[in-house]
Amino acid sequence: MTDPIADIIGDYKAFAAQQRDRLLERGIDISPYELSHLAIRVPEWDQYVHVRMLLERHAVANRENVWNGRPISLIVPAEPLEVLEGKAVPLIELIPPVHQRVYKMGLEHLGVVVGETFDAFIETHKPVLTGQQFQGPNSIPDPVYILMEDFTHVKFYRRSLRASVELFEGPFDDGFHHVDGWVPQRLVTATGPNPLPR
DSSP: OOOHHHHHHOOHHHHHHHHHHHHHHTTOOOTTSEEEEEEEEOSSHHHHHHHHHHHHTTEEEEEEEEETTEEEEEEEESSOEEETTTEEEOOEEEEOSOOSSOOOSEEEEEEEEOGGGHHHHHHHHGGGOOEEOOOOTTOSSOOEEEEOTTSOEEEEESSOHHHHHHHHHOSOOSBOOOOTTOOOOEEEETTEEEEOOO
16 A cells, blocks of 8 residues: 655654664663654755645644745655554644755654653753754744764654644644745855845
């Protein structure tokens, strides 16, 4: 049986298993925890729009907001994705270019909800954590993460990405809502203004 989501974003089951195994090597067992989301990055704006359209054919809702200067879509699949022998992934985060540092394109991070043990989790695993991502005033608390050798990540949250968004912006409405009138901007770097990838 074919998997239309995997056809669009790649082998997400293998990606989740790879990240789980890498965490086990670092002394972190995510089997007790829920999953928040899978994130996919694309290198060009036109590809973002195309992938968003394809994913929405297999989804019931989305929320798209501008963050860090460009829209990001949170897409709710019609059926949660199943990974790691039965764990559900209820949300796909689709991220367009560009950012201030190197990121892996394609399947880029797995979000894990550690819940109310978040502070203890940080204290226990501080030696293997890479850092904390500061996501603005409505991120409580900001996730911690591990950067892997291939520039993929695992991010750890107190509450899921969807629950965090809904806390401040209300529940996801049915249907699909996109940022109106946004066009790719020019990126100013130390070498001068450069057009964003299209």
